[in-house]
Amino acid sequence: MSLQNKEKPDIKENISCYKCNMISKFTLSFSCSHSICPNCIFKAFILSNFKSLTTFSINILCPACKKGVINLNLDDWIEILNQLLLQKNMEILLQ
Numbered sequence: 406m407s408l409q410n411k412e413k414p415d416i417k418e419n420i421s422c423y424k425c426n427m428i429s430k431f432t433l434s435f436s437c438s439h440s441i442c443p444n445c446i447f448k449a450f451i452l453s454n455f456k457s458l459t460t461f462s463i464n465i466l467c468p469a470c471k472k473g474v475i476n477l478n479l480d481d482w483i484e485i486l487n488q489l490l491l492q493k494n495m496e497i498l499l500q
Contacts, residue, residue, distance in 0.1 A: 437473025
């Protein structure tokens with residue numbers, strides 16, 4: 406079940422990640438205004454030992470400053486993970 410009234414995440418395209426400095430197809434903006442790539446967000450989620458996961462959403466602290474937060478409903482999180490996997494698969498195919 407997703408929260409239908411939740412705001413969509415702020416997505417920016419083709420800018421560099423504040424954490425790793427890599428240009429990403431898309432980044433997400435945290436409340437602190439840092440734009441972080443999905444790869445760095447996924448790493449932050451794993452490093453949190455899944456503590457940020459709730460029944461309806463995930464709340465991730467900004468991996469750059471540890472002050473900002475982003476709240477994603479589970480449907481948006483799954484879409485981000487799917488895009489990340491697609492990106493990784495394309496990188497493998499292009500090698």
